[in-house]
Amino acid sequence: MDEREVFVIGAGMTPFGRHEGRGVEEIGAEAARAALVDAGIDASGVEIAFCGHVLQGITAGQRALSRTGIAGAPVVNVENACASGSTAFHQAVAAVRGGAAQIALALGLEKMERGPIPVDPSDVRMTPRRGAPLMPGMFAEIFRAHSRRYGTTIEQLAMVSVKNRDHAAENPRAQYRERITIEDVLRSRVVADPLTLLMCCPTGSGAAAAVVASADVARGRRRPITVAASVLRSDPPGDASDPLQMIVGINTDAIRRAYAQAGIGPDDLDVIELHDCFAIAEIMHYENLGLCPRGEGGKFVEAGLSRIGGDVAVSTSGGLLSKGHPLGATGVAQVVEIVEQLRGESGARQVTNARTALTHCQGFGGAAAVHVFTA
Amino acid sequence: MDEREVFVIGAGMTPFGRHEGRGVEEIGAEAARAALVDAGIDASGVEIAFCGHVLQGITAGQRALSRTGIAGAPVVNVENACASGSTAFHQAVAAVRGGAAQIALALGLEKMERGPIPVDPSDVRMTPRRGAPLMPGMFAEIFRAHSRRYGTTIEQLAMVSVKNRDHAAENPRAQYRERITIEDVLRSRVVADPLTLLMCCPTGSGAAAAVVASADVARGRRRPITVAASVLRSDPPGDASDPLQMIVGINTDAIRRAYAQAGIGPDDLDVIELHDCFAIAEIMHYENLGLCPRGEGGKFVEAGLSRIGGDVAVSTSGGLLSKGHPLGATGVAQVVEIVEQLRGESGARQVTNARTALTHCQGFGGAAAVHVFTA
Numbered sequence: 001m002d003e004r005e006v007f008v009i010g011a012g013m014t015p016f017g018r019h020e021g022r023g024v025e026e027i028g029a030e031a032a033r034a035a036l037v038d039a040g041i042d043a044s045g046v047e048i049a050f051c052g053h054v055l056q057g058i059t060a061g062q063r064a065l066s067r068t069g070i071a072g073a074p075v076v077n078v079e080n081a082c083a084s085g086s087t088a089f090h091q092a093v094a095a096v097r098g099g100a101a102q103i104a105l106a107l108g109l110e111k112m113e114r115g116p117i118p119v120d121p122s123d124v125r126m127t128p129r130r131g132a133p134l135m136p137g138m139f140a141e142i143f144r145a146h147s148r149r150y151g152t153t154i155e156q157l158a159m160v161s162v163k164n165r166d167h168a169a170e171n172p173r174a175q176y177r178e179r180i181t182i183e184d185v186l187r188s189r190v191v192a193d194p195l196t197l198l199m200c201c202p203t204g205s206g207a208a209a210a211v212v213a214s215a216d217v218a219r220g221r222r223r224p225i226t227v228a229a230s231v232l233r234s235d236p237p238g239d240a241s242d243p244l245q246m247i248v249g250i251n252t253d254a255i256r257r258a259y260a261q262a263g264i265g266p267d268d269l270d271v272i273e274l275h276d277c278f279a280i281a282e283i284m285h286y287e288n289l290g291l292c293p294r295g296e297g298g299k300f301v302e303a304g305l306s307r308i309g310g311d312v313a314v315s316t317s318g319g320l321l322s323k324g325h326p327l328g329a330t331g332v333a334q335v336v337e338i339v340e341q342l343r344g345e346s347g348a349r350q351v352t353n354a355r356t357a358l359t360h361c362q363g364f365g366g367a368a369a370v371h372v373f374t375a
Numbered sequence: 376m377d378e379r380e381v382f383v384i385g386a387g388m389t390p391f392g393r394h395e396g397r398g399v400e401e402i403g404a405e406a407a408r409a410a411l412v413d414a415g416i417d418a419s420g421v422e423i424a425f426c427g428h429v430l431q432g433i434t435a436g437q438r439a440l441s442r443t444g445i446a447g448a449p450v451v452n453v454e455n456a457c458a459s460g461s462t463a464f465h466q467a468v469a470a471v472r473g474g475a476a477q478i479a480l481a482l483g484l485e486k487m488e489r490g491p492i493p494v495d496p497s498d499v500r501m502t503p504r505r506g507a508p509l510m511p512g513m514f515a516e517i518f519r520a521h522s523r524r525y526g527t528t529i530e531q532l533a534m535v536s537v538k539n540r541d542h543a544a545e546n547p548r549a550q551y552r553e554r555i556t557i558e559d560v561l562r563s564r565v566v567a568d569p570l571t572l573l574m575c576c577p578t579g580s581g582a583a584a585a586v587v588a589s590a591d592v593a594r595g596r597r598r599p600i601t602v603a604a605s606v607l608r609s610d611p612p613g614d615a616s617d618p619l620q621m622i623v624g625i626n627t628d629a630i631r632r633a634y635a636q637a638g639i640g641p642d643d644l645d646v647i648e649l650h651d652c653f654a655i656a657e658i659m660h661y662e663n664l665g666l667c668p669r670g671e672g673g674k675f676v677e678a679g680l681s682r683i684g685g686d687v688a689v690s691t692s693g694g695l696l697s698k699g700h701p702l703g704a705t706g707v708a709q710v711v712e713i714v715e716q717l718r719g720e721s722g723a724r725q726v727t728n729a730r731t732a733l734t735h736c737q738g739f740g741g742a743a744a745v746h747v748f749t750a
Binding site for chain 2: 077080253363
C-alpha cells in the first residue's frame with residue numbers, strides 16, 4: 001500500500017426513485033450513514049465533507065449531515081451541473097491526497113420533481129429546435145450529427161437502453177427495473193424527435209455517499225479500493241458550431257489525463273459507469289474512452305461488447321438511463337457501484353474478475369470528471 | 376520563504392453596488408481579470424478555480440471565467456451561505472497547499488435584487504418574531520440577549536455603523552460612502568425592532584478574486600502575502616436555545632484553530648475584516664476574537680479601539696455594513712482588502728505598519744471561515 005495513495009473505504013446509497021414525502025436532508029443522511037457503517041467509521045471521524053447537489057438550496061450538505069452526527073468538521077457544498085457529485089468526490093480525494101484530512105466524506109443528493117430538468121436556456125451553448133425540451137432537443141441534434149457522419153442508427157440507441165435496463169433488472173436500487181425490448185424503446189413516446197422517452201434518462205431523487213481515506217486509515221480495513229486517478233476538467237476551447245464537439249472535447253481531455261494518471265489504457269478496464277444521460281451519449285463515450293474507434297460506438301453496443309459478460313461491462317448499475325439520475329447524487333452513486341463491483345459484492349450483476357474500473361460524469365456548462373479505481 | 380507556505384500573489388474586485396444592467400458573468404470576469412493582472416499571471420496559468428456564490432444558478436463560475444481565457448482547468452462552484460466566498464478561498468489555499476496546483480484562483484460573485492435576502496425559513500434554527508424579516512429579526516433577538524446579559528446599548532450598535540461608514544468614506548469601492556452620525560443611525564427606519572436600517576448590511580452586487588500560489592511561483596513577485604492560517608468549520612454541537620451561542624460557538628472554534636495554525640494571538644493583529652452583517656455581530660466578534668473580554672465588545676467600539684488608528688483596525692474596507700455584502704463576493708473581497716493593507720496600498724485608510732491581519736466570515740446554516748495573513 002503506497003503511502004501517497006487514496007482509498008475508498010466505505011460506500012452507500014439510497015434507492016433511486018421518487019422518495020415521495022421525504023426531505024432531501026433525510027435522504028442524504030440515509031446515504032451518509034450507510035457509507036459510514038460500511039466503512040466502520042464513526043461520524044466524528046470525518047474531518048471534511050463535500051456535498052454535491054444542483055437544486056437543493058442553501059447549505060443542503062449541512063442540513064443532511066447534521067443528522068448523522070458530523071459536527072464541527074467543515075462541510076463544503078459544491079455544484080458543477082450533472083457532475084456535482086463527481087466534483088464532491090474529486091474534492092474529497094484531493095483533501096486526503098493533499099494531506100488536509102485522513103478521512104473525507106463525499107455526499108451527493110438531489111430531490112427532483114417530475115418533468116424536464118429546470119435548465120436556464122442562457123446557460124447552454126445550443127439552441128433547442130422543433131419545440132423539444134432543452135436537453136433532449138440538444139441530444140437529438142447530437143444524434144443526427146453522429147448518424148450523418150458515422151451511420152449510427154436509432155436501433156443502436158435502443159440497444160443501449162435495452163442493455164442498461166437488463167443490468168438495472170439485477171440492481172435493487174435502480175429506479176426502473178422491468179426489462180424492455182428494442183421495440184418497446186422505439187415505440188415509447190417521442191420526447192425530442194427522433195429520441196423517445198426510453199432513450200432519455202428519467203428525473204428522480206436519491207443520495208449516495210463514499211468515505212475516502214489515506215493509506216494509514218485504510219490499512220487493515222475490509223477491501224479498500226484504490227483511487228488510481230481523479231481528474232476534473234472544464235471545457236477546453238472547441239468549435240461550438242460542431243454539436244459532436246460538446247460531447248467529445250471536454251471528455252477526451254479528462255479521459256486522457258485519467259489514463260495517464262492511473263497508468264492504464266482502455267484495454268485494462270473491466271467495469272465502467274459513464275454519463276449515459278441519453279443513449280447517444282453512451283455510444284459517444286465508448287468512442288471517447290477509446291473502447292472502439294471514433295464512429296463505431298453504435299456497432300460496439302450492437303455486438304454486445306458493452307454488456308456484462310462482454311469485452312467491458314458498461315453501466316452495470318443500469319446507468320443514468322435505468323438506475324436514474326438525481327443530478328447531484330449520480331457521480332457518487334457511480335462510485336458506490338464500482339466499489340461493490342471491485343469488492344465482488346454485486347450479486348447477479350457481478351462482473352467476473354473485476355480489477356480495474358472507471359467512472360465518468362459530464363456536467364454541461366461545463367465539467368467532466370473521470371476517476372479510475374483498482375481492487 | 377518556506378516551501379510549504381501558500382501566498383496570495385494577486386487580488387482584485389469590482390466596486391460593490393447595484394451594477395444595474397450588468398450580468399453576474401461580466402462582473403465576475405472583471406474581478407478575475409483584475410486579480411490576474413495584479414498577479415502578473417496569464418489566465419492560462421490558472422490550474423484550478425473555485426467560485427463562491429449563493430444565488431447565481433448552475434455553473435456560474437464557468438460562465439464568468441470562460442470570459443477570462445481560463446479554459447480546460449477545472450472550475451468548482453462552492454456554496455456555504457454567506458461564507459461562500461471564504462470557502463472558495465479556503466479551497467484554493469487547500470489546492471495549493473496540498474500540491475494539486477501551483478496557482479489557484481478564488482472568485483466570489485453575486486448579483487442581488489433589492490430587499491431582504493431570500494432565506495428559506497426552514498434553513499435556520501430561530502423563529503423570527505414581531506413580523507420582522509428573518510435575518511434582521513434573528514439579530515434583533517441576539518442583540519436583546521447580549522444587552523440583557525452584558526448591558527450592550529443601542530448607541531454602541533450605532534457606533535459600529537458610524538465607524539465602518541467612516542472607513543468606507545475612504546474606500547472608492549464601497550457601496551455607501553457618505554459619513555453618518557450616531558443620530559443618523561438611530562433615526563433611520565426600524566427594520567427589526569430595535570435594529571434600524573443603518574445597523575443592517577445592505578444587499579448589493581459585486582465580485583472579488585484572489586490568485587493563490589505556491590512558494591515556487593510567489594518567489595520574486597511583487598509583495599506576496601503569506602496565508603498563515605486557513606480554517607473552515609461547521610457548527611459544533613451547541614445549545615440552540617441560547618441565541619448568543621449561534622454567534623459564539625462556530626466562530627470561536629474556527630478562530631481558536633486559526634490562531635494555533637498561525638502561531639499568533641489577538642494581540643498580534645493589526646487589521647481585521649470580520650462578518651459585520653449586523654452591528655451586533657461586529658461587537659460579538661470582537662469578543663470571539665479575544666480583542667476584549669466576553670461582554671465588553673460594546674465598550675470596545677465606544678472607546679474607539681477598533682478604528683483605524685486604534686488598538687486594531689476592524690473593517691477598514693467599511694465592512695459588510697458599508698462596503699456592502701454581495702453574498703458570495705464578501706469572503707474574497709475581505710482578502711482583497713487585507714492584501715492591499717499588508718502591501719501598504721490602502722491610501723487614505725492605510726493602517727500604519729500593518730503586518731498581521733485576519734479575515735472572518737460566518738455563513739448561517741452553517742460555516743465559519745477564518746484566515747490569517749502576514750506581510
